[in-house]
Amino acid sequence: MKLTRLEEVLKQKGITKKELAKRINISPKTLTNYIEGKTDARTVNIRKICIELEISCNYLLGFDG
Numbered sequence: 001m002k003l004t005r006l007e008e009v010l011k012q013k014g015i016t017k018k019e020l021a022k023r024i025n026i027s028p029k030t031l032t033n034y035i036e037g038k039t040d041a042r043t044v045n046i047r048k049i050c051i052e053l054e055i056s057c058n059y060l061l062g063f064d065g
Contacts, residue, residue: 001037001040001041001061002034002035002036002037003034003035003041003046003049003060003061004060004061004062005055005059005060005061005062006034006035006049006060007035009053009055009060010053013053015053017031017032017035020049020052020053023048023052024045024048024049024052025048026045046060046061
């Protein structure tokens with residue numbers, strides 16, 4: 001599942017992909033693969049991303065405005 005809005009939110013919050021990856025304990029390459037839809041993010045990692053960025057999972061996945 002592609003993390004539709006992740007790059008947009010990172011830009012808004014001034015956080016790099018590398019920084020977020022470190023915070024949630026995954027490699028930057030894995031995070032990039034999530035963003036590009038090459039790898040499906042594990043539910044636990046989606047949750048960690050949402051907590052770190054203070055956004056809902058629905059928003060991250062593009063299910064709401």
